[in-house]
Amino acid sequence: MSDLDLSAIHEFARREGGFSRRTFLAYSAALSALPGLAERSQGAVLRRATFAGNPFSLGVASGDPTSTGVVLWTRLAPEPLVPGGGLSPVAIEVQWEIADDEAMTKVVRQGTALATPQLGHSVHVEADGLKPDRWYWYRFRAGDAESPTARTRTLPTPAAQPDRLRFAFASCQHYETGLFTAYEHMVKDDLDLILHLGDYIYEDGGRPGHVRQHLGKEIESLDDYRIRYAQYKSDPLLQAAHARCPWLVTWDDHEVDNNYAGSVSAVKGVDSLALLARRANAYQAYYETMPLRRPSLPRGPHMRLYRKASFGRLAELLILDTRQYRSDQPNGDKPADLNAEALDPKQTMLGERQAGWLQASLLTSPATWNVLAQQVMMALVKRKRTAESLYSMDQWPGYAAERIRLVKFLAERRVPNPVVLTGDIHSNWVNDLRVDDRNPETPIVATEFVGTSISSGGNGTSTPKGLETLRDENPCVRFFDAQRGYVRCTVTPGTWRTDLVQVEDISRPGAPAIERASFVVEAGKPGAQSA
Incomplete structure (x- = not known):
């Protein structure tokens, strides 16, 4: 299955008059049988x-x-x-x-x-x-x-009352634009777990003039994805972090293609069949590369990745997938105000089944801390794009109605101590989450910690442009910078502490790391305070 020949399926689609439901079902059934071959391996x-x-x-x-x-x-x-x-x-x-x-x-x-x-x-x-x-x-x-x-380690029993959980989370490790020095420091942190929130690889072709260079062109076939993962996995610092403690992983867009949404490519002219063929290759390579259980075995272009892990009654870790099931981004995926498209109640980031699973998991959780580990920023944050401030349609603001429903659910069902962990945007943020962040006079419901990139974007800055304007226009934002590094969290029954760890220079091997800032959330009191 190094390459999927779509000629017959495209011909079938042509006869059917386009991408019909019958076409999709026939195509999906053909792909779904392929990974199952491994379960009944034949021959020597x-x-x-x-x-x-x-x-x-x-x-x-x-x-x-x-x-x-x-x-x-x-x-x-x-x-x-x-x-x-x-x-x-x-x-x-x-x-x-x-x-x-x-x-x-x-x-x-x-x-x-x-x-x-x-x-x-x-x-x-x-x-x-x-x-x-x-x-x-x-x-x-x-x-x-x-x-x-x-x-490696096992988790406490579901009924246990652990004194502490210590973990780190990371995302966005572009091989070309920097070294994985963050992992060198992470292995010294005495962690129970590491969470990776997506963009484990990048799909673009090799470009000279960077710290390192991808092999080959932009990846599409199964062999392409396998080799790209192998190039990343060959990094000794990444290997050391995997060997230090167990990981919980989820993906974002670059594991397939930048800003794809469900079966919709962000590139004009790429039809859904071609995107699903590429997605099948990408999903299989992802499964092959990650320590995942059998329920995550892909079936063609489909793979269940949302799941949970319970650290006794201290923390319920809910791992979400905000790419596979999402509607296409509104407004052509261009920054916009929260217009009718973004506020359309039919717009979904999670899909109906995952959203139902998430609500049921939150309702039955006995944990002190309920953690949503996911990919894109949940705070409704306006960014200065041109003369006006607009919202990103690739993040939760593009799905604002579903996002408002979710935070309202957390508030009305009185879910204890919700904390959202996020990657994607190559910067650190600490955000207060309200049902609607445009109404800062309303109660805080949850806290969001957005972690910067391991290496994507190259060396960053602690003073990004427009910092003061951003804070003035968004009272929900408590902290923002664009350094490189990772986030370390220490959780006890009474407090949640988050340390934003900065690597000083990701172009230089062995660069030191410092704690850029720290924040504490008290149990029963939503909102982060500077530590």
């Missing part, structure tokens, strides 16, 4: 494979932990930057083991998995039967090769 299985190079060149990772288990991930690729990763299209047996100690002398779980060519020789082990709230170490073996040993 190499039990003692030999490799021309290190098959664990892309490192190891863990993710989606529960109180009794965790997903262990690797992908065999002795030549990661060539199609097929330097492997023949046969299944390869991979052994895995989990131990109580870093020396791997006290093995508590072990088994065998198949790395199949249908899924890029990736491995997703759903290890279970582990003790809650516990650190473990794990590794893989294939043939005579052994992976690095990495660390």
Whole structure:
């Protein structure tokens, strides 16, 4: 499935008179069968494979932990930057083991998995039967090769009352425009979890004159996406962060194509069938690269990524997908006022099913802190574009009616201590969220922390243009800058502390990091205060 031949489907669409529902269903059914091949791999299985190079060149990772288990991930690729990763299209047996100690002398779980060519020789082990709230170490073996040993953990039991959760979140790591130095500092932070909120890769072609350079042209085929992920995963600082603790991941737009919306491309002339074909390739490569559970296995251009993780009764982490199900951006995706298109109640960021799941999860959550980990800014913030101040239609203001309904739901159902975590816009923000942020005299309902980019946009600035005007026009904004780095959060039953960590120079290896600013939210008192 390195490339999907659409000629027959386009011919069918032509006969049907366009992109009909029948066309879409036939196309989706054809694609949906492809990833399932990995579940019933046929042919030879190499039990003692030999490799021309290190098959664990892309490192190891863990993710989606529960109180009794965790997903262990690797992908065999002795030549990661060539199609097929330097492997023949046969299944390869991979052994895995989990131990109580870093020396791997006290093995508590072990088994065998198949790395199949249908899924890029990736491995997703759903290890279970582990003790809650516990650190473990794990590794893989294939043939005579052994992976690095990495660390992971389980979550507390659902009824537990943990004293503390410490995690970091990040987004937007453009390989070309800067080094991943933020991860070098993140691994020193004694974290329980890392959340990645999207733009793990960028899809554009290589451009000279940057810190580093993408391989090849803009990516579209499955091989293209696999190689691009492999180029990113080859970064040793990113590998080290994956090996330090479990990750919870979601995507944004650049994992497929900039500013796409559902099945609609932001590029004029690209029809929905072509975008869905590209999306199928992108989604499969994303699954192959991330420590995700089986329910996230893609079915053609469809992949369920919204899910939750409960850190006992301290925090409920709700991981959202604001790309796959959204309506097309209003106003041609150009900045606009909150006009009739943006306020259309039919406009949706989440889609009906995900929105219902989110409401049900919030209603039944027993947690002190309820966290919405998602991609685009939720605050209704006006930005100075030309002579007037306008809203971004790619963010929640473009879906203002749904956004107002969501925050109203949080307020009316009295959801305890909602906190929104956001990526996407290569800058740090701390925002008070009201049902309608245009009415600053109304009560604060939730707090939003927007994290800057790991590297996208190159070195930033602490004094972006228009800072004072932005604050004057948006009382909801408590802090804003455009540095590079990540966000570290320390959560206790009484307080939430957020530290905005700045890397001084992402073009220079080993650059230092500082705490640019810190904010605290008190339980039962929405709104952030400077620490």
